[in-house]
Amino acid sequence: MEIAKLIIKLSQLKTEQARLDERWQKTGNRAFLEFMIELLPMALAAERCSIFISNPDNDSVWIQCGTGIKEKQITVPGKDSIVGEVIASGKKVIDNNLKKRIGVHDLIALKTGYTAHNVLCVPVLDRQQRVVAGAIQLLNKHPAEEGFTEKDGLLVEKLAHHMHTNIGNLFLSQELANVTLEIGEKIELIEDNLLKQGIAL
Secondary structure, three states, rough: OOOHHHHHHHHHHHHHHHHHHHHHHHHOOOHHHHHHHHHHHHHEEEEEEEEEEEOOOOOEEEEEOOOOOOOOOOOOEEEOHHHHHHHHHHHEEEEOHHOOOOOOHHHHHHHHHHOOOOOOEEEEEEEHHHHEEEEEEEEEOOOOOOOHHHHHHHHHHHHHHOOOOHHHHHHHHHHHHHHHHHHHHHHHHHHHHHHHHHOOO
């Protein structure tokens, strides 16, 4: 392909990616989810809150939004993780002594420098209430010696029921997100190759 045609094609790909990005950003009402991420830690005296989305295509779970974390910054395996356990079982987990539990949270602590001492994780069903689409997870409730309670769990479960439409939409729209990501990676690769050849874009 001639360079001029390649640059035109690249511009078209960027436009398409921007359109897909915009559509993806509207999916699931992210503003509402981000508001919940701010509200829940304050309501339950926790340090952090994250909303995870299940990706059944590769048996992994990724963060949609979380305290101090960008979308998809953390992906964990469906197995050997607390959030994976919650999504697989459809049942909440409260663990106020994570020091005694070895798992993915230890690897995340090494990667991010953030250590979780206690956790409350609740499943969120999809829009049809048939499949676990994701989970809400809170970390490090204060005071640590008391930790999360069943009352906390019931509160988050009620919230999860009202959030099923938002999280269900994200669960169903992952294919769109994957296409957007793939296009973005290809655009970056083409741009890098052109720059290496000294071609200005």
